[in-house]
Amino acid sequence: MSAGLTPDLGDPTVLNRLFAPAAGEPAIGLAVSGGPDSLALLLLAQRWAAGLETPPRLIVYSLDHGLRPEAAAEVAMVLDVAQRLGIAARALAWAGTKPEAGLQEAARQARYRLIGKAMAEDGATLLLTAHHRSDQAETVLMRLAHGSGIEGLKAMTRMSLVEGVRVLRPLLDVEPAALATLVDEAGLTPARDPSNDDASYERVRWRQLLPTLAQEGLDSAALARFATRMAEADLALAQMADAAFAELVTLDGFGAASVPRATFLALSPAIGRRVLGRVLNIVGGRQKPRALGQVERLYDQIAQADLPRAATLLGAVVRMKGAALTISREPGRALPEDIILAPRQRLVWDQRFLITNVSDDAGMVAGATDFMPRHRLEDFLGFKVTTPAEAIRTAPLVRDAAGGVLALGGWSFDDRVKVELLID
Secondary structure, three states: OOOOOOOOOOOHHHHHHHHHHHHOOOEEEOOOOOOOOHHHHHHHHHHHOOOOOOEEEEEEEEEOOOOOHHHHHHHHHHHHHHHOOEEEEEEEEEEOOOOOOOOEEEHHHHHHHHHHHHHHHHHHOEEEEEOOOHHHHHHHHHHHOOOHHHHHHOOOOOOOEEOEEEEEOOOOOOHHHHHHHEEEEEOOOOOOHHHHHEEEOOOHHHHHHHHHHHHOOOOHHHHHHHHHHHHHHHHHHHHHHHHHHHEEEEEEEOOOOEEHHHHHHHOOHHHHHHHHHHHHHOOOOOOOOOOHHHHHHHHHHHOOOOOOOOOOOOOOEEEOOOOOOEEEEEOOOOOOOOOOOOOEEEEEEEOOOEEEEEOOOOEEEEEOOOOOOOHHHHHHOOOOOOOHHHHHHOOOOEEEEOOOOOEEEEEOOOOOEEEEEEOO
C-alpha cells in the first residue's frame, strides 16, 4: 500500500489483515457509539467475521454517558442496527454525578470500566474500537505540544491495555472519509455528537488545524507515519533498557533495588531514564507517573549529584549509599491490610510480590512486616541484612494460624508457601 492511501475496505484479504489479531478470540466486544466511525467498524467486523470458517462471537456495547438528551436514542439506533446484522448488543449507561473538570477523561475511564465489566460478564476477551488515522494524527499533535518523549509520540498502538481492557484498533491506518462513505453506502444515518466540534476541547482544536497543516505536507498520513517510526524507536530503546536493567540492577528479597551510580550514568540519558522508571515501577508498587517530567527530574538530580538525602517518587525512596543508588518502598504509602491466604490461593501483594498458598491449610495471613529487629531477621535468613529499614518494614510477612512465620519478603521458610518478586 502506498503511503497515505487508505486500505481497500472492500477487499476480504485487507479485512483479514486488519482484524487478524482478533481471529483467535472466542468472543469480541465492539465499542459502537453510533457515529460514522464506529458504525463502519460494526459493518466491517460483521463482514470480516462472516468470511471466517469459525468466527468469534461479536457483541456490541453502546454507552449512554448521560451527557446529552439525544444519547439514549443513539444507543437504541445502534442496538437496532446490530440486531439487523444479527449481532448481539447491550446498552450501557454511565450513571451518577459527572465531574465539572476533566469531563472527557472521566467519560473515557467510565466507558472502558463499564464496557470491561460487561465484557467479563459475557466472556468477551478483546474490545475493538474505531480509532482511525485522523485520531492518531490528533494524538501525535497533542503529545508533541505537551512535550511527550518517544514513548508518548508513538501515540496509539494497534493493541494495548486500557483501564484493564484489551483493546484492538484495526482501523488506525484508515482515513475517516472512507469510513463515512462505507456507512453512507449501507444506507445508515450516523449520530452526530456536537462535542466533536466544540473548540473548548483541545483535541477538537487540533482537529480543526489538520487541514491547514495538510497544506504544508503535515497531513494525517504523515503524522501516522511519524507515530509508526516513533514506535519502532521506542521498541529499540526498550530492548536496550531491558538489557541494561538485567546487567545493572540488583533486587533483593525485600523488593529493594541497588544500582551502581557510575555505570548507570554511563548509559545514554534516554536509556538511563527508562531503567530508572522501571525500577521505580517495580519497587514502588507500580504507581503510574503523572508526567514523564517526574522521572526526568529525578534522573537529573542523580546525574548532577544533587539528590536529597532521601528523595521520594512514585511510592519509592531513592538514596545514595556509597557508590550505589538504593531504591526501596516508601513506608508512608498505604500498604495492604492483613489478608487471609486461603488454601490454594494466589495473592498479588502490593503489586510487588506473588504469594501462593500451595497447600490445603487454612488460617494463613499475609501482611506488612512493619517492624522486626535486624538480629531477628538475620536469625531467620542466616546472613547479615544491610537493606534499608523501609524495605524491611514494607516487605510481606506470612504467618500461620498459630502466628508462626512462614515467609518473609521473597523468602519462604515453609513448603506450604511460595513467594515471588514481580519484576515484569
